[in-house]
Amino acid sequence: MSLAEKFEWPRPDYSRVPYRLYHDKDIFTQEMDKVFRGDCWLFLGLEAEVKNPGDFRTTYLGDTPVIYNRGPDGKVHAFVNRCAHRGATVRREPFGNAKDHTCIYHRWNYDLEGNLQGVPFQRGVHGKGGLSPDFDKGDHGLRKLRVESYHGILFATFSDKVQRLVDYLGPNHAHHLKRLMHKPIKVLGYMRQHIYGNWKFYNENLRDLYHGVLLHEFQTTFAIARMTQQGGSKLDPRHRHNLSWGIEGTDSDEDAAKAYKEARVRDGQLTLKDDSFLGFRQEFPDRISISICSVFPNACFQQIRNSLATRHIRPKSVDDFELYWTIFGYEDDTPEMIRHRILQSNMIGPAGLISLEDGEAVEIVHRATHRETDTATVVEIGGRGPIVGTEIDSLCIDIPCRGFWSYYSELMGIEADGGIR
Secondary structure (H helix, E strand, O other), rough: OOOOHOOOOOOOOEEEEEHHHHHHHHHHHHHHHHHHHHHHHEEEHHHHOOOOOOOOEEEEEOOEEEEEEEEOOEEEEEEOOOOOOOOOOOOHHHHHEEOOOOOOOOOOOOOOOOEEEEEEOOEEEEEEOOOOOOOOHOOOOEEEEEEEEEEOOOOOOOOOOOOOOOHHHHHHHHHHHHHHHHOOOOEEEEEEEOOOHHOOOOOOOOOOOOHHHOOOHHHHOOOOOOOOOEEEEEEEEOOOOOEEEOOOEEEEEEEHHHHHHHHOOOHHHHHOOHHHHHHHOOOOOOOEEEEEEOOOOOOOEEEEEOOOEEEEEEEEEOEEEEEEEOOOOEEEHHHHHHHHHHHHHHHOOOOOOOOOHHHHHHHHHHOOOOOOOOOOOOOOOOOOOOOOOEEEEOOOOOHHHHHHHHHHHHHHHHOOOOOOO
């Protein structure tokens, strides 16, 4: 019996999500095929990471190991990091520069487009052994992926029928990514975090910005983001991606204190001996001071004041995933601005003053729901029913989470009868 035949959504608007979807190993296996190898564009990396011919990096798309590199033709190529011979990992380094790629096991050699170009002892030794005369190297290259770049952000897909990348992103997300990448960037560093929870819990976390003003006391106390500030969410037409944003200075300490007191949320308990690193320098005409831009199924592009970063979600199993952070600035940043961005990056990452709590939240939810596969989470802040439009002038909503589940269920073949789109 297929998953579609035995699975039923409690509500057609995805305002109830069965915990089974986070904990079932068979469902995880299907996700790797239907989502990560399905009709999606997957965040791959940044062009700035492979500037020169021969520059390569290794990564994961879902649980599939991948190499991406810049070829001699100047284009970026991506292919599965698994030898066509016996399945060994071809490149084990995280990055480097090379003229080709050689598998350490039996030394099959591939060019920078993934084509097989060399097989040791192909004709045997002393006329004995070797491959048959009709062996065609052209049939045994590394599996290639389609790659598109959007303003220096690389996406890849296993699908030959997924829509154009710019259409997949939708106008709101395309505009925002262009905004972030409006001039050449400079990679400042990386962080890696291993989280013991299901990868979809983190996707929900990215789409639910109101948790930030409740969970992250540092964020609220120092006005990085507060529910009383001007802000909202923007979705793509299919509602699978979300951009949550806020503008500092659009509320007062008095308004915030009153709202949080009425909500019985503790606020104002923290102080800093030196708060200079929190300074916000306007870089964009829209005055947005925080933006969390999530792209289905594996990426987030963040601006927290002047801290800019990508977050790459890499599922490992049904019970854990890796979060890979790439911190960046702009090529024309002054040394002082680079220092400022790096100091502000202390708010993010596995030990960040803010992001530390996201990983913990995912883990405590995952542990607590492990045996609750017959019950469901509640996803109805902001209302139930159809999703209307693509722009919402509130941060107190779960609507982007329901959009995520709507597209997820389409890819997995488990859409609710009369389900929202």
